[in-house]
Amino acid sequence: MKITEAKWIENFKQGKIDGESVEVSYKMYAQAKSFYASEDASLPQDTLMYTVYTCQTKNDHTQNLNWGLTVMEPVCVHQECNVTRGHFHEDEQCDEIYVCQKGEGLLLLMDEKGQCHAETMREGSIHHIDGTLAHRLVNTSDSKLEVMCCWPVNAGHDYKRVEEMPFSVRVFRENGKITIKENR
Ligand SMILES: O=P(O)(O)OC[C@H]1O[C@H](O)[C@H](O)[C@@H](O)[C@@H]1O
Incomplete structure (x- = not known):
């Protein structure tokens, strides 16, 4: 046996994935400005906001799964907590599972009508994301938020739908206290 x-x-320990054809993408503040209520001129353009590691599983004869890790830095933009861009899946039949491996945060979920709810994330919390819901990670703490993700390769990322109908709430951290505000 081989x-x-x-x-x-x-x-x-380091919060990263190594190996064969791991795709690593870095989101800097310059590319993330539009995710927040206001621009923070004091934040350098090249500030790392989050890193996404994706293990590509290419196989033609099965319905494949991707595995990934998202590492969110403890950065705030004018006291607004660091968020991922957020997206719906192109194929709403594709669910996703998140497992929080480190840190604290919120998993923000939004239905097709723009109604939002959230689940608290902490070390070990496991989250099932219904394929019809838009999802966005929020780092609410002053340390990294690391989240493992598993989703079907054919799920696709529909960012346009969340641009047309943005998440209806924003999360702020003011003097260590988390506040949720309506996004108007
Ligand atoms: O693509 P974003 O909305 O910025 O989210 C960042 C990433 O979060 C998770 O890891 C998802 O499973 C990825 O598919 C996604 O790309």
């Missing part, structure tokens, strides 16, 4: 190493290995 025994091989795993294709990928997650370094839990």
Whole structure:
């Protein structure tokens, strides 16, 4: 019997994935400005907001799954907590699972009518995202938020729908206290 190493290995201490064809993408403040209520001129354009590691599983004869890790930095923009861009899935039949491996945050979910609700994320929390809901991560703490994700390869990212109908709430951290405000 042939025994091989795993294709990928997650370094839990460093919060990263290494291995075969891992796609790593970095979101800097320059590309994330539109996610927040206001622009923060004091924040350098090249401030790292979040990193996404995606393990690509290409296989033609099965309905495949992707595995990923999103690492969100403890950065605020005018006291607004760091968020991912957020998206609906192009294929609403595709659910997603998130597992929080480190940190604290909120998983913001929005239905097709723009109604939002959230789940609290903490080390070990497991979240099932219904395929019809838009989803966005929010780092509410002053340390990194690390979230493992599993989703079907054919889910797709529909960012346009959330641009046309933005999340109806924003999360702020003022003197360590979390406040939720309507997004008008
Ligand atoms: O693409 P965003 O909305 O910025 O979210 C960042 C990433 O979060 C998770 O890791 C998802 O599973 C990824 O598919 C997504 O790309």
